[in-house]
Amino acid sequence: MKTKIVTCFLLLSSFLTSAQKLDYSILTIPDSLKQNANAVVRLKQIEINISSQKSMTYKTLSVITVLNEYGLRSLDLGENYDRNNRINKIEAVAYDAFGKELKTYKRKDFKDQSATDDGTIFSDNRVLYLDYTPITYPFTMVYESEIESANTVFIPSWFPMESYLVSTQNTVLTITFKPELKLKIKELNFSDTFPIEKMETPTSVKYTVKNLIAKRPEELAPKFEQLFPKVMFGLSVFSLEGINGNADSWSEMGKWFYDEILNGTNELSEETKNNVKNLVGNEKEPLKKAAIIYKYVQEKTRYVSIQEGIGGWKPMLAKDVDKLGYGDCKALTNYTKALLDQVGVTSYYARLYGDSSKREIDTDIVSFQSNHVILAIPNNNDYVWLECTSQILPFGFQGDFTDDRNAFVIKPNGGEIIKTKTYTESDNLKSVKASYTITEQGNLSGKVHMISKGLQYDDSYSKERASYENQVKAYKEEFSNINNLKIKKIGLTNNSETIEFTEDIELEAEGYAQNSAGKLLFALNAFDQNSYVPKKYRTREFAFQIDRGYTNEAAIEINLPTGFIIEAKPEGITLDTEFGYYKIEFITQTDNKILCQRKMVLKKGFYDKSKYESYRKFRETIAKNDNSKIVITKA
Missing domain, CATH: 2.60.120.1130 (Jelly Rolls)
Structure with a gap:
């Protein structure tokens, strides 16, 4: 009798499993979601659990049906990792157009390689990814991953619509957190067009949205994130590479960054101090002295990328840049600042998004939002901005990589958001x-x-x-x-x-x-x-x-x-x-x-x-x- 019960249970389980896989058939996708679509996100389920100031897990379950070869770019079958971000789980299963399983991929099937380009000389960033080549279209990919991170300063933004020409059938984001960490939320581009449901408690927030029809890109349209829903997150109490922080304002964030990240990085040898002072000579005008130092840095150093551990955020020591003759944007900016300090010119380390499309820091939510560092020199009621990674840009010139956008300027007494140079049509x-x-x-x-x-x-x-x-x-x-x-x-x-x-x-x-x-x-x-x-x-x-x-x-x-x-x-x-x-x-x-x-x-x-x-x-x-x-x- 027990044997019969077990057998019936196994048959029922098998039937339920088969029925569930039938959900992956393209026949179950509403026709409206196939219009204008190269791919359909059948389900995107993200669970973020912030259990402490130094611990966060990020779980993803995604089911994406790729309708044609152009939809392949919608597949994101990889995870970055380093010593502070560990991959606990990663796997995938491919199904054909009618929900029949094609192949299962375990962790051993994912490729492991460096996540940086040839210009990076030091990095512990790596990526584990599935190099999948489909044998037919359409197909469905089910992907699961779990990441554990000690860096709670970075909470990924949520985009219910992932890109143009991609429909979303069902997507859910859930964040659970300790109330004392003070989760900050900024919602953008919410409207009746996007029926997003939100549930919130003192320890959690959940967003759900269904049946978002794919949109076609249009020429000259604003950036994708300016048109479609986006939710940004940040913590007031956070950790970055083992360094604890607490900031509710940009001023507090800047003070923390100055004291904890930049402090102690500007030392120079006595020989270098004397050299730059002799180089400047009797010049009294601050900008002229800065121009001399800027040229000196251009001739002495070259740009390389360094993304190892805290080195992704903390600059190399100025004395090491001086000795080695190279550094990344953080290191070269910090080095230039250290030299300017020696000749009496005030300057500030400034973080922003370097991007010709003018990506912006959102000032309404205090969080880490940047990928590049430049130097700001106060000049009367304005600033002169220096791109310290370039060996050829003229002093004080900003190109379209850093012009006309918010910069997080870090000062000893706190941080400040300041707009970089904006060119008028007559300037250009x-x-x-x-x-x-x-x-x-x-x-x-x-x-x-x-x-x-x-x-x-x-x-x-x-x-x-x-x-x-x-x-x-x-x-x-x-x-x-x-x-x-x-x-x-x-x-x-x-x-x-x-x-x-x-x-x-x-x-x-x-x-x-x-x-x-x-x-x-x-x-x-x-x-x-x-x-x-x-x-x-x-x-x-x-x-x-x-x-x-x-x-x-x-x-x-x-x-x-x-x-x-x-x-x-x-x-x-x-x-x-x-x-x-x-x-x-x-x-x-x-x-x-x-x-x-x-x-x-x-x-x-x-x-x-x-x-x-x-x-x-x-x-x-x-x-x-x-x-x-x-x-x-x-x-």
Whole structure:
């Protein structure tokens, strides 16, 4: 009798297991979740348990159906680990389209390798990951992991929508914690569009959301995390690499960081102290002294990445950087600061997100939010910012990696959030003065003189260090409207004092003008064309954003071949809109000389989706008029 009961129980268990796996069939996915989707998150269950100031576990169960090869990027089948982050569990099971098990993967099937790039010389960061190659689509992957961490300063943000073109059927986040640790929560982009349920107790918080339909990306849309729900977390009482902390404000966080992380890292040898003092000499102006020190650091050191233990956050000792001649962003910034201290120049260590897309620190939640370090020098009521990892950037220049964003500036008496330099559209100036001649055969020969400032300097100055072949390639891309282009001569001047980059180019091109029955047809604006036109949408869903503004100015002199007269010439146009300004005119100076004058100003801004089509037409009109053509014929 007992045997029969056990047998029946096993058969029932087998049936239930098989039934559960049938849930992985694509036939059970609602059709609405398949629309626009490369993958569907069937279930994402995250459990975070913060049991003490120095102990946190992070459990993940994810069930993702990958519908096609583009959905592969939605699979995250790996975990990072180091001496303070241990992987307790990691496994996966693959199923076919109808829920039939294909293969089970245990820990031994996951690859173990360094989690850093070739530029990192010291690191204990490693990654355990499954290198999965599907044999068919669609398929479903069930992935489970458990991480135990002593670093409670980092609590991952929650994104119920993981990316574009991915639907979410069911996702749940649960955090349990000790009340005395003071969990901080910041919710962003919550709305009726995303029916998120929240349950909260003194020791836990739980978020649940179902049936989020995949969204298509749109050109010029704000960053993903600005559009879709996100929840950020932090603790007032935390631990970082074994160092305890307690901070409810940015000021307290900065004081803790200064005392516990930076303290004792700025010592230098007496020889180095004397050297830098002699180097500065009798100079009294703080910024001039800082410029001397900055150049000294650029010539003496090079950048390497160091991500070992507390070295991921605590800089190398300044005396070690001085001895070895290398360091990462933390070490080189701290070293520069130590040198400036010796010559009486005040400066501050500053953390921010280094990213050309201008990722921001959210000031509403005090937590660790950064990946890069720069140096801030107070200057009257403003700051001069130094990128200490670069051996070539001019003193005080910020490129698009650190411009216009919040920086966490760490001072002896506390921390402060300060905005880095913001460039206006007039700061980001490119000026073109050029002349060219068209021959009777339609060939072009000319000279171009260009000066770039602001972030346009940032876009151009690297040409100076490029090979001649790569310089030629860059100009062929820049003047891609000119077929058969040949670069005859290149002259480059990088003025680090005025932060201007000057380019003098001599060039020629066969057949620039189309020759038909003795008539020549060509675009007068040969060297400053902008052909970009945003994509047209039948129905726009998201707002759009122009991250940075700029100004382009051009004066181009065109010499026509002798014996030709103008049959048809473009009239030019002026546009003055909320997005920017554009004017192009074609002035006949003599019978065989025309001046093309152009100015384009693009404004930084965040715009409602209702204005997108107006902006698109603005850019379409610019592209059309930049390429407007003249017709000349023999007299």
